[in-house]
Amino acid sequence: MTEATMTNEVVEKTGVDRKVPDQTVGNVYVDEPRMTSRAVDVYYGDKQAIDGVTLDIGAQEVISFIGPSGCGKSTFLRCLNRMNDTIDICRVTGEIALDGQNIYDPSIDVVPLRARVGMVFQKPNPFPKSIYDNIAYGPRIHGLATDKVDLDNIVEESLTKAGLWEEVKDRLEQPGTGLSGGQQQRLCIARAMAVSPEVILMDEPCSALDPIATAKVEELIHELREQYTIVIVTHSMQQAARVSNRTAYFHLGKLVEVGETKQIFTNPTHELTQDYITGRFG
Amino acid sequence: MNTHASAASATEVVQQGLDKRYSAESRFKIYGILGISIAMVFLFILMFSILSTGIPAFSKSKILLPFYMDPEVINVEDLADPAAARKINLRKIVNDSKAAFFGATERADKRQLEEVVSTLAQLEVLEHIRANPEDVGQTVELWVTADDEAGRWYKGEVDETLPENRRPLNDQQIEWLKRLTAEERVKTTFNDTFFQGGDSRNPEQAGILAALKGSFLTLIVTLGLSFPVGVAAAVYLEEFAPKNRFTDLVEVNINNLAAVPSIIFGLLGLAVFLNIFGMPRSAPVVGGLVLTLMTLPTIIISSRAALRAVPPSIKDAALGLGASPMQTVFHHVVPLALPGMLTGTIIGLAQALGETAPLLMIGMVAFIVDVPQGFTDASSVLPVQIYLWSDSAERAFVEKTSGGIIVLLMFLIAMNAMAVLLRKKFERRW
Ligand SMILES: Nc1ncnc2c1ncn2[C@@H]1O[C@H](COP(=O)(O)OP(=O)(O)O)[C@@H](O)[C@H]1O
Ligand SMILES: [Mg+2]
Numbered sequence: 001m002t003e004a005t006m007t008n009e010v011v012e013k014t015g016v017d018r019k020v021p022d023q024t025v026g027n028v029y030v031d032e033p034r035m036t037s038r039a040v041d042v043y044y045g046d047k048q049a050i051d052g053v054t055l056d057i058g059a060q061e062v063i064s065f066i067g068p069s070g071c072g073k074s075t076f077l078r079c080l081n082r083m084n085d086t087i088d089i090c091r092v093t094g095e096i097a098l099d100g101q102n103i104y105d106p107s108i109d110v111v112p113l114r115a116r117v118g119m120v121f122q123k124p125n126p127f128p129k130s131i132y133d134n135i136a137y138g139p140r141i142h143g144l145a146t147d148k149v150d151l152d153n154i155v156e157e158s159l160t161k162a163g164l165w166e167e168v169k170d171r172l173e174q175p176g177t178g179l180s181g182g183q184q185q186r187l188c189i190a191r192a193m194a195v196s197p198e199v200i201l202m203d204e205p206c207s208a209l210d211p212i213a214t215a216k217v218e219e220l221i222h223e224l225r226e227q228y229t230i231v232i233v234t235h236s237m238q239q240a241a242r243v244s245n246r247t248a249y250f251h252l253g254k255l256v257e258v259g260e261t262k263q264i265f266t267n268p269t270h271e272l273t274q275d276y277i278t279g280r281f282g
Numbered sequence: 283m284n285t286h287a288s289a290a291s292a293t294e295v296v297q298q299g300l301d302k303r304y305s306a307e308s309r310f311k312i313y314g315i316l317g318i319s320i321a322m323v324f325l326f327i328l329m330f331s332i333l334s335t336g337i338p339a340f341s342k343s344k345i346l347l348p349f350y351m352d353p354e355v356i357n358v359e360d361l362a363d364p365a366a367a368r369k370i371n372l373r374k375i376v377n378d379s380k381a382a383f384f385g386a387t388e389r390a391d392k393r394q395l396e397e398v399v400s401t402l403a404q405l406e407v408l409e410h411i412r413a414n415p416e417d418v419g420q421t422v423e424l425w426v427t428a429d430d431e432a433g434r435w436y437k438g439e440v441d442e443t444l445p446e447n448r449r450p451l452n453d454q455q456i457e458w459l460k461r462l463t464a465e466e467r468v469k470t471t472f473n474d475t476f477f478q479g480g481d482s483r484n485p486e487q488a489g490i491l492a493a494l495k496g497s498f499l500t501l502i503v504t505l506g507l508s509f510p511v512g513v514a515a516a517v518y519l520e521e522f523a524p525k526n527r528f529t530d531l532v533e534v535n536i537n538n539l540a541a542v543p544s545i546i547f548g549l550l551g552l553a554v555f556l557n558i559f560g561m562p563r564s565a566p567v568v569g570g571l572v573l574t575l576m577t578l579p580t581i582i583i584s585s586r587a588a589l590r591a592v593p594p595s596i597k598d599a600a601l602g603l604g605a606s607p608m609q610t611v612f613h614h615v616v617p618l619a620l621p622g623m624l625t626g627t628i629i630g631l632a633q634a635l636g637e638t639a640p641l642l643m644i645g646m647v648a649f650i651v652d653v654p655q656g657f658t659d660a661s662s663v664l665p666v667q668i669y670l671w672s673d674s675a676e677r678a679f680v681e682k683t684s685g686g687i688i689v690l691l692m693f694l695i696a697m698n699a700m701a702v703l704l705r706k707k708f709e710r711r712w
Contacts, residue, residue: 079603083598083601083602086597086598086601088525091565092482106301110604110607111604112604114601114603115603115604118602118603119598119602121595121598121602123595125593125595125598125599126599127596127599127600127614130594137600137603137605137613138603138604141603141604141605141609141613142604147284161632162361187561191599191603191604192602195603195604219291
């Protein structure tokens with residue numbers, strides 16, 4: 001959908017011309033930020049996909065990104081662990097810092113960065129290897145386990161945290177791709193956790209799952225908030241309401257509004273947020 | 283109501299169109315079956331003609347003759363030493379013995395006997411007498427190889443209704459051959475000489491082993507060079523190389539190289555490997571180098587296609603965990619692409635196996651009698667050997683030609699079977 005039709009649609013459905021604000025509504029700052037983003041712009045070639053996003057992500061919080069599709073949620077999420085580096089035409093400006101350190105600084109190595117900021121993708125993507133090897137891969141390449149026993153412990157611990165241990169403990173040697181979709185996604189979450197990241201990014205982790213599997217993953221996110229900072233992109237407002245404590249609403253590449261999840265869903269300030277929440281477009 | 287009526291008519295319309303759709307489908311199926319049948323018929327004709335002419339190449343006729351081991355000709359002391367043994371006048375032993383057996387006294391008759399007993403008999407007699415020196419001075423009955431024309435007569439391939447001057451065997455010779463049959467002095471055995479030696483002017487002595495080994499050595503060189511180089515080039519171009527004008531140019535050139543006629547690579551090999559680097563002529567190592575140049579584009583193109591077919595989500599997963607680009611490629615992408623790469627390699631090697639033209643340029647068309655022992659020995663390859671035999675005058679080389687083709691096909695089948703096995707091993711269906 002192009003920018004023009006998108007704006008037209010807004011006008012049509014609401015009858016009022018609502019401009020995307022230049023200034024984000026709500027408090028983008030937090031007291032103890034784990035990650036900070038300042039005036040981040042992202043371009044795909046000549047096309048700007050993210051426009052001046054400033055946002056803090058607090059330690060031990062679950063923040064959800066919502067917004068109509070194509071508004072740049074995934075793009076912004078992928079900036080947080082520099083996964084956008086893999087796209088040749090993608091260019092990021094502005095500053096994103098993890099624990100006060102600019103991750104786009106030339107001296108920063110993306111390999112350790114991605115170990116600290118893990119990622120779970122929209123479609124479950126286990127390696128075509130055994131369940132055990134799926135989990136053990138990260139610790140192996142980063143040299144996190146001293147010996148086999150240590151590695152076994154990491155695998156068990158990660159699978160337990162992901163609530164998958166009881167289901168797979170007798171078939172660790174079987175292929176990870178043989179699991180059901182929901183199990184595969186939890187396997188991917190366990191895989192991300194096995195390298196002990198500080199932040200876990202999730203890009204619509206439940207969009208390919210059935211409601212029961214979705215409930216399990218949400219439950220898991222709920223438990224993980226104690227130990228990790230979680231950023232979750234979702235197209236389901238119910239999900240955002242259930243799992244996150246802060247919510248950021250994106251529209252056409254801009255961060256329109258951010259606030260406590262409860263406030264965003266019960267009392268949004270900006271009209272665009274209101275329209276989206278009330279389902280007038282999306 | 284309205285919607286109901288239109289729904290009913292829609293069903294009718296669908297029904298009417300259905301017959302047409304089904305008949306189109308069955309027509310298409312018939313075309314397909316027809317196409318496959320035609321292909322199968324031609325394949326069958328090909329296989330039948332090759333097998334029916336080639337199978338006799340795998341058997342040979344042997345005849346039982348008494349040989350007088352003349353002590354005046356054979357010196358017992360000479361037998362222990364191979365060099366001295368080779369100097370023994372075995373021709374006289376064989377000629378005298380067979381003349382005596384058939385009662386040939388005239389010079390002309392004796393010459394006619396050459397189409398009955400092969401010159402291989404001399405070697406067979408030598409082998410026997412060296413193993414049993416106590417037989418010197420005795421007359422021993424020995425099974426010796428029949429001449430190629432006699433062999434063809436025993437296999438029923440000589441047309442006796444032709445006038446005498448137009449057939450390879452005259453009445454006298456056929457008389458002798460019939461006498462041998464009547465006395466049960468003829469048997470058909472497996473033709474081990476075909477698998478033991480190199481080329482020869484005598485059809486019954488010509489073997490495929492030299493060419494087979496030449497092909498094998500050449501392909502080893504080709505595989506050993508083209509697989510690692512091709513895969514490395516493909517991985518670099520697909521996963522690491524920046525996308526710019528230069529890499530585009532490289533890509534276009536690789537695609538063009540795949541279409542270059544193979545004889546050009548032969549000329550290149552002649553100019554570069556032989557004339558500039560002074561490598562040996564007719565050697566498998568040079569043949570392998572030339573065929574490597576020829577197969578590289580095929581391997582690179584198919585390997586790149588295999589790499590491109592690996593789902594990007596797997597790459598994302600590895601990169602997202604903090605694997606370096608190198609680790610991502612070698613831990614995940616290459617293993618998944620390996621079956622496809624192997625398929626491309628085998629296709630390239632199969633092409634290389636059947637290639638003649640570029641090898642002619644570097645002298646692999648020579649008359650090779652000895653089985654090559656290493657990569658630098660002069661040798662021939664299967665297709666060149668087949669070509670040489672097909673060009674020979676003697677009738678018996680016709681069956682050698684087909685026999686050679688059968689061996690070539692077997693080689694090909696063995697190679698493909700190996701590829702299938704390897705692919706099975708590396709393929710991950712999950
Ligand atoms: N790899 C890419 N190349 C070019 N444009 C892209 C790429 N990925 C996303 N975009 C564009 O960037 C914008 C934001 O996309 P995305 O971040 O995927 O949106 P969301 O996740 O919110 O649906 C879209 O207009 C999309 O077309
Ligand atoms: Mg998205």
